Amino acid sequence: QADLAMYRAKASGRNALFFFDPQMQHALDERVALEDALRGALAREQLQLHYQPQVDHQGALVGVEALVRWQRADGQTVAPAQFIPLAEQTDLILPLGHWVLTTACRQLAAWAGQPRWQRLAMAVNVSARQFHHDGFVDQVLQVLEQTGAPAERLKLELTESILITHIDEVASKMAALKARGVGFSLDDFGTGYSSLAYLKRLPLDQLKIDQGFVRNVLTDANDAAIARMVIALADTLGLQVIAEGVEQAGQRDFLAHHGCQLYQGYWFGRPMPLAALQDWVAQHDGAAPE
Numbered sequence: 696q697a698d699l700a701m702y703r704a705k706a707s708g709r710n711a712l713f714f715f716d717p718q719m720q721h722a723l724d725e726r727v728a729l730e731d732a733l734r735g736a737l738a739r740e741q742l743q744l745h746y747q748p749q750v751d752h753q754g755a756l757v758g759v760e761a762l763v764r765w766q767r768a769d770g771q772t773v774a775p776a777q778f779i780p781l782a783e784q785t786d787l788i789l790p791l792g793h794w795v796l797t798t799a800c801r802q803l804a805a806w807a808g809q810p811r812w813q814r815l816a817m818a819v820n821v822s823a824r825q826f827h828h829d830g831f832v833d834q835v836l837q838v839l840e841q842t843g844a845p846a847e848r849l850k851l852e853l854t855e856s857i858l859i860t861h862i863d864e865v866a867s868k869m870a871a872l873k874a875r876g877v878g879f880s881l882d883d884f885g886t887g888y889s890s891l892a893y894l895k896r897l898p899l900d901q902l903k904i905d906q907g908f909v910r911n912v913l914t915d916a917n918d919a920a921i922a923r924m925v926i927a928l929a930d931t932l933g934l935q936v937i938a939e940g941v942e943q944a945g946q947r948d949f950l951a952h953h954g955c956q957l958y959q960g961y962w963f964g965r966p967m968p969l970a971a972l973q974d975w976v977a978q979h980d981g982a983a984p985e
């Protein structure tokens with residue numbers, strides 16, 4: 696039943712015509728409401744970072760990944776999958792990304808004087824729009840300076856989607872940050888575009904095996920083969936390799952057997968607030984990563 700309205704929208708920089716029905720109108724209203732709420736959350740500091748352990752063979756903590764959480768006023772927690780893509784479609788990702796980076800670097804700086812914590816790496820996710828923004832390099836350097844965080848402990852997680860366009864711009868931005876000590880991890884590796892040419896052109900430090908391959912690594916021969924290939928590739932290129940989404944000891948054992956170095960996943964620890972991370976260290980962390 697055609698109760699169609701015409702809607703002129705800006706889609707990826709171009710003007711486009713869309714036809715839609717009341718259901719689509721509803722979805723659009725919800726999006727606008729979510730965007731407004733997110734803007735407010737940023738202003739009111741309703742965002743938090745959780746930290747998920749990254750461990751070595753002995754299960755010792757070597758770093759954490761900072762993962763953003765949105766605690767709405769009504770107590771509801773909104774998962775990043777629900778608002779990061781939206782923020783990326785608007786410029787909201789810029790202040791949001793700045794907030795995440797600043798908060799993570801403040802924490803990193805606070806750990807600097809503490810023996811058990813000062814060697815930990817802090818992994819921070821960077822979105823495509825944020826990375827490609829003109830001021831990105833300056834922003835990272837400024838945040839490092841303002842917070843006093845050691846650049847060598849900061850690891851930026853990029854996705855393949857960031858790397859496939861404007862390769863020269865990407866290479867020079869990475870080189871500029873790398874020169875100051877900042878590290879790079881390639882997140883969700885294997886899920887993006889298959890050109891491997893950029894791997895040798897870009898100053899990466901780490902490949903992160905996507906959790907989609909880790910999930911069925913014990914039961915799906917193809918996933919197992921891909922996981923092994925990523926480990927071998929990292930080894931050949933002289934990169935560190937970490938598996939994400941490890942939920943079972945068997946997955947860790949399989950990956951370890953094939954040469955994986957580092958692990959992250961619910962089997963070791965979920966993303967958690969800082970206080971819980973401190974408890975986690977007290978309870979689970981055997982060897983210190985000295």
Ligand code: C2E
Binds near residue numbers: 747820940960
């Ligand atoms: P990601 O960077 O690949 O992060 C890993 C995701 O897997 C996290 O979901 C984490 O909670 C989840 N995870 C970790 N271990 C396990 C496991 O053993 N099993 C399963 N099933 N899941 C596991 P989360 O926190 O919901 O984040 C989802 C995505 O949102 C992230 O994927 C990242 O792409 C994005 N994101 C999160 N925080 C930020 C941020 O501060 N900035 C940006 N730009 N993106 C972010």
Ligand code: MG
Binds near residue numbers: 760820852882
């Ligand atoms: Mg990540």
Ligand code: MG
Binds near residue numbers: 883905906
């Ligand atoms: Mg990932």
Ligand code: MG
Binds near residue numbers: 883905906
């Ligand atoms: Mg992922």
